[in-house]
Amino acid sequence: MAEVFVKNEKSYKVQKIISNVLTFSFLGAIAIVVLVPFYWMILTSLKSSTMIESIPPILFLKPSQWQIWNYKALFEIVESGPRAGQPLFPFFTYMKNTIVISIITTIGTSITTILAAFAFARLNFKGRDIVFAIIIATMMIPGEIFILTNFLTINKLGWYDIMNQSYSDAIFAMTLPFMTSVFYTFYLRQTFKQIPNELYYAAKVDGTTDFKYLLKVMIPVAMPTIITIIILNSMGAWSAYIWPAMVTTKDQFRLVSNGLRGAFTDSGSGRTDYGQQMASAALVTAPLLVVFFVFRKQIMRGVSRSGIKG
Amino acid sequence: MEIKMLDLTKIFVSKDKREVHAVDHVDLTIPSGKLIGLLGPSGCGKSTTLYLLAGLLRQTQGQIYFGEDEVSDMPPEKRGIGLVFQNYALYPHMTVRENILFPLENLKVEKEEAKKRTIEMAQLVGLGEMLDRKPKELSGGQQQRVAIARALVKKPRVLLLDEPLSNLDARLRLQTREEIKRIQRETKITTVFVTHDQEEAMSISDEIVVMKDGVIQQMGEPQHVYDHPQNLFVAQFLGTPQINVFNGVVKNKKIYVNDMFISKTTLEDQTVKVGVRPEGFIVDLEKKSEFKFEIDLVETIGRDTTLIIEVPGNEGGLLDKITFKAIVDASLKIKAGDWVHFNIKPEKMYLFDLEGKLLK
Amino acid sequence: MKKILLSVFALLTVFVLTGCVEIATTTTTEVTTTTTSGTGTTAKVVMDLPDEEVTILFWHIYGSGKTALLDKFIDEFEAMYPNVTIESQSQSDYNTLREKINTGIGVNQVPTMALGYPDHFAGYVQAGAAYSLNNFIYSNIRYEVMDSTSTIAGEFVDVSLDLENFVPGYLAENNQYVGGQYYSMPYSKSTETMAINRTVVKQHVAAIRAAGIDVSDEGFFSHTTPLTFTQVQTLGTILLNDTATTDVANFQCGYLLNYDSSGNMFINMSRQFGAPYTNSAGEILINNDTTKSMLNYINAMFTSRTFVLPNQFGQLYGSTNFKYGDICMTVGSTAGVLYNIPTSLDVAANLKFGIFDVDFLQVPQPVATSGQAVTLSDGTTNYNFTGSLSSVQQGPNIGIFKNASTNEKLFAWLFIKYITSAENTALWAMDTGYLPVRLSAYTSDVLIQLTPTFSTTYVDFLSIATDYWTADGDVDWAATDERWDYLHSSMVANIAKNQALYYQYDPAFPAGSSSAGSATIRVEAGYCLENIYNKSKTPTQALAFLMNQIDW
Known part of the structure; x- marks a missing residue:
């Protein structure tokens, strides 16, 4: 009897070890898949162009081989000429624009998304479901199609005057079309719908208005979803490319994504200085990584959607 | 605070445009300081009535008075009510303290006062030690007590409880039931307690109101309603096991069920429904009674034995069901297969007409 | 008869160019002269250069940091024509540049001039947005620079362009469009x-x-x-x-x-x-x-x-x-x-x-x-x-759009003429690795400062490779002489010059x-x-x- 027990315990232990090995090797493999591009970015940013084209590829670099030059070049100052004293690659200008755009679109999107989701989830008005269905249906239209209409709108609003577009014009033009999101509205509405009616009734009895209920109860309760939306939206704004290039007339209004694309490609030979490009990509990625590490709890919570219990 | 409902009616229009009278011309007065159990099967309109009292639904017609105040058109927050839900409806992102404090913030109660009252309330419901926990760190019973504290903290005129115990398991349910009763006694607040569980209603309420199809069937002290049901529905709804109902006839001042004589009566000749509470059967050891059945199953629990008698094909004149139950003294040692003769305790037997109205 | 016709034409041109009815102020020197230019003789109509404030929007794709020389050209040009401001703006990449112009055509948001590949210009021509440069190339107007603050005050500027000077292959590319008109000029080739x-x-x-x-x-x-x-x-x-x-x-x-x-x-x-x-x-x-x-x-x-x-x-x-x-x-x-x-x-x-x-x-x-x-x-x-x-x-060419005002087009054209002048195209070629668009650049003897310590003319630049070849490679080109740093660029420039035929x-x-x-x-x-x-x-x-x- 005791022997059987020991044997069982043993096989249980073996089983556990095997399952652990499998789990961790799977997770390890996934982690490698995720990390390799980052590693490659950093590695490339530390290589000279001849190291980059080396075959077979160089997989590791000793610190003594690092070409910090790629990073330094990003902050080089033009020595002479009419642009003297200005940075060669206006990294900080691009970065500032990207941050401004991300913040504005994210705030805008959050506000419109929250209000729309609230209306569709909580308020009763005539034609609500039809309007919602129509809005959802627009998700089937590919975003590229909106570029032209958005462009015309922005032009009509006077924000795309190529002769004298001001910084605020450019900011409005870049952000306005992205201040709403059907998908996020839908996503948040579903979360709002999961909040039990009784919570609303309780709040009503406790003397809150609809708006106060939204502010004090729905938003805090749906916070994981809202944080997910904020993160996804700011990441989208961070990497937006086509639209910002379309509606900005001057280089100093552009985003880091636009800057990265063109700045390191030789207009004559069409060749790209990958070392510098990756160095600046690393610098652009760094803030995102910091944000991820700081907010990883919220992000994970948002992603795993710890639903609201009734 | 006395609650008075006059001709209260709520009509819902369903999707296929049918009108549903969820609450139908209800006239009801709930005496001040009492705990009233609003009882009925699901869909009977009891929750609707509660929501009408709370102001979360607007009545189609009729008036509601809290004391002298007519509150019919008041929004919920002005009515001075506390409301507790089946699923507690606590704000999940707030601590116990914040939950209880929330209504006071809305009422703009002065901060120190609000804090004091919050602590008082938490102590009243026995959660003084748990003020800084989040709802999900509490048991269901504790959560419901928080909900009650939150409902009471603003000193409402009326406390409304919507199936507050249904989400709790049996042990907690008993505990919380006692707790609610205690709190109500201490605060002396007029309380309406909605439930579909008749046992719960009977044990907790000062008075019960039985509803069906939006109409009040009977109101009174629980034992009184149990002993004196005004109609077949009330008789059937109250009591476990359920009352047994037989198809009977009155002939020459005698009641027969399936040609078996049961009892004498003063009624005229007619067809009747005979309701007999399970505890209303007396085993006739002398086997003189005509009212006899073969026992199919015997369940003995403690000092009571439940005899289960199957009557296939309605040959026993049994209404609706194919079995009936009789509770008798366990010392009788009756076995399955025995033939047992029954006498009926007159006070446990009710005669109804075919519409279910009690015949006196 | 011919003279009368010319005068009438000149008057009309003045109306069109300046949109101004006051003939007296704009045609002070209505003198008809004859100059020798290239192969033939053309009668020139001399007029005052318009002096109204003009802003020219120039779209290209040269990232910041690569525009130093272009900025220098612009500065010089603005000094020559103080009433002109050239807004030089990079539009990231060629696709974005073309997209923005194509989209902008519909809403009148098109730059004065832009860089583009021949197929881009073919598209602009089809959309009716490109301006035929023949209007300038064969113009007989000569302007006198009246602004005393100009670096070329008092000088005369011809609108016309001597095409003989250009690499023929480039010209063929730029007038291949409908009607054999020039809708662009070679730039970075x-x-x-x-x-x-x-x-x-x-x-x-x-x-x-x-x-x-x-x-x-x-x-x-x-x-x-x-x-x-x-x-x-x-x-x-x-x-x-x-x-x-x-x-x-x-x-x-x-x-x-x-x-x-x-x-x-x-x-x-x-x-x-x-x-x-x-x-x-x-x-x-x-x-x-x-x-x-x-x-x-x-x-x-x-x-x-x-x-x-x-x-x-x-x-x-x-x-x-x-x-x-x-x-x-x-x-x-x-x-x-x-x-x-x-x-x-x-x-x-x-x-x-x-x-x-x-x-x-x-x-x-x-x-x-x-x-x-x-x-x-x-x-x-x-x-x-x-x-x-x-x-x-x-490589890209450069062209002008119809939408611009008459004066904007005029100064945009003068700017194109300026940056494709023999000296400037030679300078551009050495600075960027592109090739000169004019044959005359190959004989340019203007001294160009390539690094703080090294300057050369294009002729001498070409001779770096020919010296090397003549010596049958018997040169220590890795030596300290900075000239040899340009050996391979010079080789390529020589080869390209021969291929240009x-x-x-x-x-x-x-x-x-x-x-x-x-x-x-x-x-x-x-x-x-x-x-x-x-x-x-x-x-x-x-x-x-x-x-x-x-x-x-």
Whole structure:
């Protein structure tokens, strides 16, 4: 009897070890898949162009081989000429624009998304479901199609005057079309719908208005979803490319994504200085990584959607 | 605070445009300081009535008075009510303290006062030690007590409880039931307690109101309603096991069920429904009674034995069901297969007409 | 009679140009003079230069940091014309630039002038947005610069442009549009040249001479006469190893001649072999027997490793494997010259021939003179063509849009004239690695400061390579003299100058209702050769597939 027990315990232990090995090797493999591009970015940013084209590829670099030059070049100052004293690659200008755009679109999107989701989830008005269905249906239209209409709108609003577009014009033009999101509205509405009616009734009895209920109860309760939306939206704004290039007339209004694309490609030979490009990509990625590490709890919570219990 | 409902009616229009009278011309007065159990099967309109009292639904017609105040058109927050839900409806992102404090913030109660009252309330419901926990760190019973504290903290005129115990398991349910009763006694607040569980209603309420199809069937002290049901529905709804109902006839001042004589009566000749509470059967050891059945199953629990008698094909004149139950003294040692003769305790037997109205 | 007509024309022009009715102030010197210019004589109408404030919006794709010289041109131009402001703005990349202009045409948001490829301008012409530069090129107006703050105050400025001065191939490209009008002018032009591993060649000088090919003791081939394909094949028998791997001991490569751009290879070889390709009207002529024959020849050359594409090495360009010694010769853009030169910065272990000597030649041609019949052979099959000399010209042009006001267009034009002047195009060429657009630039003797410690004229810049070649490479070019830093750039500039005589352009047209645009066809033509190279399709299949992709 005791022997059987020991044997069982043993096989249980073996089983556990095997399952652990499998789990961790799977997770390890996934982690490698995720990390390799980052590693490659950093590695490339530390290589000279001849190291980059080396075959077979160089997989590791000793610190003594690092070409910090790629990073330094990003902050080089033009020595002479009419642009003297200005940075060669206006990294900080691009970065500032990207941050401004991300913040504005994210705030805008959050506000419109929250209000729309609230209306569709909580308020009763005539034609609500039809309007919602129509809005959802627009998700089937590919975003590229909106570029032209958005462009015309922005032009009509006077924000795309190529002769004298001001910084605020450019900011409005870049952000306005992205201040709403059907998908996020839908996503948040579903979360709002999961909040039990009784919570609303309780709040009503406790003397809150609809708006106060939204502010004090729905938003805090749906916070994981809202944080997910904020993160996804700011990441989208961070990497937006086509639209910002379309509606900005001057280089100093552009985003880091636009800057990265063109700045390191030789207009004559069409060749790209990958070392510098990756160095600046690393610098652009760094803030995102910091944000991820700081907010990883919220992000994970948002992603795993710890639903609201009734 | 006395609650008075006059001709209260709520009509819902369903999707296929049918009108549903969820609450139908209800006239009801709930005496001040009492705990009233609003009882009925699901869909009977009891929750609707509660929501009408709370102001979360607007009545189609009729008036509601809290004391002298007519509150019919008041929004919920002005009515001075506390409301507790089946699923507690606590704000999940707030601590116990914040939950209880929330209504006071809305009422703009002065901060120190609000804090004091919050602590008082938490102590009243026995959660003084748990003020800084989040709802999900509490048991269901504790959560419901928080909900009650939150409902009471603003000193409402009326406390409304919507199936507050249904989400709790049996042990907690008993505990919380006692707790609610205690709190109500201490605060002396007029309380309406909605439930579909008749046992719960009977044990907790000062008075019960039985509803069906939006109409009040009977109101009174629980034992009184149990002993004196005004109609077949009330008789059937109250009591476990359920009352047994037989198809009977009155002939020459005698009641027969399936040609078996049961009892004498003063009624005229007619067809009747005979309701007999399970505890209303007396085993006739002398086997003189005509009212006899073969026992199919015997369940003995403690000092009571439940005899289960199957009557296939309605040959026993049994209404609706194919079995009936009789509770008798366990010392009788009756076995399955025995033939047992029954006498009926007159006070446990009710005669109804075919519409279910009690015949006196 | 003629004079009266001219005066009337002048008056009308004044109205149009200035939109001003006060003739007295604008035509103070209504003098008709005759000047000698180029080949003929033109009567000039002299007028005051408009002095109203003008802002010119110039869109290009030069990232910040690469615009120093352009900014300098702008500063100088603004000093010459103080009433003009030039807003120079980069629009990220060529696709975005074209998209923005195409979208902007509908809403009147188009710059005054912009950089663009010929097919972009073909599109603008089709949309009716491009302005015909013939209005300026053949103008007889001469302006007097009245503004005393101008650096050229009191001087006379002709609107017209002497086209004789320009590289003919470029002109042909820029007036290929409807009506034979110029809708753009050449600006940042480049071509393809061939880099060759001279260290390897030097080891086989005797064998090469024995095969009848002229080569110097130091391994220099002629820089004025291109190698023929037959000669390339002969070099293959000498320079190629039997296997596809480089044999360092015997100085033999695994592959002979790489073409960086398979699209250019297809187009240029079509012209060299007289195979119809497309025309500016947008007709697709590719599907013909000559093209088939050409593809079969190329296929045979791929098989024998005489020709190779960068795909062989999983690369976009052949330069890396050229440096590594896998390839002996490589055809690529003049703008990417320096990528072919092995240096001490390279990973030494990768350089099979170490830091070898690189020379530059014209791209191989089928014949010595256009119109000659040529028979090529792969050893089993003969391919008969009527050969022509042809080399690729590429790079963006610059044009003006209709929407701009008369004065904006005028000053935009003067700016184009300014940046394509002989001195400035020479300066631009040396600064950027592009080629001068004017023949006169090759004789420019204006001193240009290339680095703080080194200045040169374009003539002297060209002589760096010719001195080297004349000395049969007996120069320590790695020495400290800064001049030798420009050796390879100079070589390429010389080769390009010689090739400029037979530049051909790729007809440009936007996508039509039944066929793709010229840019797409170039890409697909490149895929066609890649399919043949990969052996995924036979030449016949690859051609059929190509036709299917571009014609619908």
